[in-house]
Amino acid sequence: MIAETKYGKAVAFLRSGFFAFGLLLSAVWEGPVAAQDNEEAALSREEIVQLVVLANLEFTLLHEIGHALIDHFELPVFGREEDAADQIATTTMILRNNADVDAYAIDRLLAVSGQWLSEWKEERRVLGSAHAFWDSHSLSIQRFYNINCLLYGANPDELSFLLDSEGLPAERGFLCEDAYKLAYRSNLWLLENYGRAATDIVPFHGLTVEFQPTRDPRHEKVRGWIVSSGLVRDIAARATEFFPWRREVPVRFVNCPGSAEAFYNRNVAEITVCYELLELFLTSVEKDFAAELAVVCGNAGLRRLFAARLSCLPE
Structure with missing residues (x-):
């Protein structure tokens, strides 16, 4: 587990909204006490990168499971299905990780x-301004605010720094506790009305997981993280335990050259996650870290304090 500073998450949003800087400072200021040399410092950064990649995979998979639930149980949806799947994913992630009480899970x-x-x-x-406003998904910036809103609504005390900031303007933030209560009630309604009962027939149908062989070393690196963490199989097992699926719903990790995406195919009731999407997550956090490391290593005072821990190059 990565230790965090008292102000780590606040720093993330005070600096152009990048969460990476706050997590980076967490590792630097209150990282593992034993991390005294460059190799151990690099390992702590690797752990942070792994956390970010797996967290985004968790959200992605729960989003697609949301689509599968809507399709399989013919759930009523008011509004866009993509927004409903996002809300299922966010609320489930909050509850699954105890983010309403666990500061580490908030990260x-x-x-x-x-x-x-x-x-x-x-x-x-x-x-530029040529965004696909016609798309069935909300804009990325709207999804950013939507997640922050539900997260703040679940734990307003721990996330008080977020209110009235770049991460959550006050005009939106004042509505978020009620928004989370509504999302929470919706999840309870889903379980109460469509969840598996003790009398449901066994053996269970449910989610199965398959990893195709990778074709790229970076894909294999992330696949190794996924397998060793047990994240995907745990989510699949929980979804199988909680809902009486009438058929198997395969979750396949596959190679999709030129396509970084994940999707639920309702024609065959199957979830596909492309290794290329996981590489996108990996590349994105590495890019953010590189930018923030340049800021720290380029500052004479910070460099003097943290050069060894952050493996800053010699001047």
């Missing part, structure tokens, strides 16, 4: 919202 949700902010900034750089 996982901030890592997800931070990824949406990074994607928004990249989209603006590449597309």
Whole structure:
């Protein structure tokens, strides 16, 4: 587990919204006591990168499971299905990780919202104002605020720094505790009305997990993190335990050359996650870290304090 500073998460949003800087300072100021040399410092940064990648995978998988639940049980949806799937994913992640009480778990949700902010900034750089406003998904910046709102609503005391900041303007933030209560009640309604009962027939149908062989060393690196963490199989087991699926719902990790995406195919009731999407998460956090490391290593005072821990290059 990565230790965190009292102000680590606040710093993340005070500096252009990048969560990476706050997590970086967490590792530097209150990281493992034993981390005295460059190799151990690099390991602590690797742990942070792994946290961010796996947190974004968790959100992605729960989002697609949300689509599967809506399709399989013909759930009523008022509004866009993509927004409903996002809300299922965010609320489930909050409850699954105890983010309403666990400060470490909050970092996982901030890592997800931070990824949406990074994607928004990249989209603006590449597309300018030519965004796909017609798309079935909310804009990346809207998804950033939506996650922050539900997270703040679940734990307003721990996240008080977020209110009236770049991460959550006050005009939105004042509505977020009620928004989270509504999302929480919706999750309870889903379990009470469609959850598995003790009398349901066994053996269970449910989610199965399959990893195709990777074709790229970076893909294999992330696949190794996923397998060793047990994250995907745990989520699949919980979804199987909680809901009486009428058929198997395969979750397949596959190679998708040129396509960084994940999707639920309702024609065959199957979830696909592309290794390329996981590489996008990895590349994004590495890019953010590189930018923030340059800031720290380029500052004479910070460099003097943390050069060894951060492996700053000689001047």
